[in-house]
Amino acid sequence: MPSLPVPEISExxxxxxxxKALSLLEGVVASRDPVALAQLAAAHGLPKPTAHRLALMLxxxxxxxxxxxxxxxxVGGRLVNLALDVLGAAxxxxxxxxxLAALAEEIGETCxxxxxxxxxxxxxxxxxxxxxxxxxxxxxxxxxxxxxxxxKLLLSFMPRRGRDRLLANLKLERYxxxxxxERKALVAELERIRAKRVAINNQEFIAGVIGVAVPVxxxxxxxxxxxxxxxxxxxxxxxxxxxxxxxxxxxxxRLSACFTTxxxx
Numbered sequence: 001m002p003s004l005p006v007p008e009i010s011e012x013x014x015x016x017x018x019x020k021a022l023s024l025l026e027g028v029v030a031s032r033d034p035v036a037l038a039q040l041a042a043a044h045g046l047p048k049p050t051a052h053r054l055a056l057m058l059x060x061x062x063x064x065x066x067x068x069x070x071x072x073x074x075v076g077g078r079l080v081n082l083a084l085d086v087l088g089a090a091x092x093x094x095x096x097x098x099x100l101a102a103l104a105e106e107i108g109e110t111c112x113x114x115x116x117x118x119x120x121x122x123x124x125x126x127x128x129x130x131x132x133x134x135x136x137x138x139x140x141x142x143x144x145x146x147x148x149x150x151x152k153l154l155l156s157f158m159p160r161r162g163r164d165r166l167l168a169n170l171k172l173e174r175y176x177x178x179x180x181x182e183r184k185a186l187v188a189e190l191e192r193i194r195a196k197r198v199a200i201n202n203q204e205f206i207a208g209v210i211g212v213a214v215p216v217x218x219x220x221x222x223x224x225x226x227x228x229x230x231x232x233x234x235x236x237x238x239x240x241x242x243x244x245x246x247x248x249x250x251x252x253x254r255l256s257a258c259f260t261t262x263x264x265x
Contacts (some may be wrong), residue, residue, distance in 0.1 A: 012020045020046065025063060025079065032159055034072035080117055096258050100227070103125040103251040107233045107244045113216070113255070114143070114150040115224070116158075119170055121151045124225075146172050146186055147179045149211035150226045153199035156190040157223040163190075176207045188201060198245055200238065201230070208233050212241045214248045218259040225259065227252050 023044050028035050041051035055073060058064040062078030096113065104111040106128035112126040121143040144164075145151035155163060167183055174181040180189055193199045201211035211230040218224030229236075229244050 002120075015164075020044070020050070021058060025058065025075075028064060028073050028075055028227075029079075032162055034067040034070065034074050036072050040073070045109070047058075064097060064217055064232065074092060080146075097125055097127070099251055099254045099258070100125055102231075103127065103247060104129050104228070107247050109228060109229050109236060109244075111227065111229050112150070114226050114228065116145070116151075116154045117142075119166060121145060121148055121154065123150075144173065144175070144205060146170060146181075147175055147204040149199045149201035149213035149230070150228050151215040152186075152190060152193055152201070153215060153226045153228075154223065156193040156199065177201055177206050178202055186259045197212065198242075200241070201228075202238055203233060210236050210238055210241045212244060212248065213243065214252050215253045217256040227255060227257070240250055 024040055027040050029262060034220055037055055038048065040046075040055065041048045044051070046054075055064060059066070059073070062076045063082075064073045064079070065071065065076040067074050077116055100111055102112055108129055110128050112122045114123045116122075123141045123143070131221065143151055145155050155166075155199065158166070167187070169243045172181040172183065172186065173179070180186045197215060199213045201209070203209060203214075205211075210233045211228055213226045213228035215223040216225040216227055227248055229241065229248060231241070
């Protein structure tokens with residue numbers, strides 16, 4: 001059983017029930033897999049009854065929930081929504097949105113920043129341009145993982161074990177004629193994306209719409225988000241979309257500095 005990272009807590013605050021509860025939440029969030037109660041208790045030096053009481057309270061309030069078919073804990077919907085609110089506020093109040101807006105102005109197309117939430121991509125920020133046919137996605141929009149450039153990019157960088165578990169339960173709905181709806185073909189595509197660090201949506205989600213995405217790195221050089229550009233194929237054919245990759249990568253590098261700074265604080 002892998003050990004859980006334990007956050008640093010000052011001696012003065014270590015006995016606070018609130019701090020203990022937050023520490024448990026951090027442990028579940030930091031784990032790549034569902035976490036057993038005994039593992040949480042041991043990692044945080046808590047008596048099992050105390051860990052059990054706090055975990056049940058967090059579950060009752062929607063911050064934690066149980067993995068289907070087991071007693072292990074995963075993040076709950078309320079915690080996910082809180083994380084999105086915090087991340088969205090940080091993005092819009094910090095330099096991240098300015099970076100995204102500068103990218104959209106440079107290449108003349110709508111750009112977005114997205115993260116994985118459950119089995120979907122959630123757009124946490126976007127920067128639009130003035131084209132009459134500009135792609136209108138908007139913040140908090142949800143996109144499918146298997147047929148969006150953002151989704152395939154982040155799927156490709158998931159740890160294989162977690163990705164396989166997700167794909168086993170993911171409905172590969174066919175949206176257009178080019179949607180990859182067979183798992184074997186999708187997995188092969190994900191391996192190519194991981195090697196090239198560039199994902200393409202060639203009219204796979206919406207007919208006539210092209211997208212390209214690259215990774216954004218966070219703390220410990222892990223891929224934590226993705227930045228993309230999308231536009232109608234009539235204005236941005238695939239070759240032109242791929243010509244924007246260097247600009248996307250430059251913006252991603254600047255965004256990575258923002259995410260890394262947040263993660264180190």
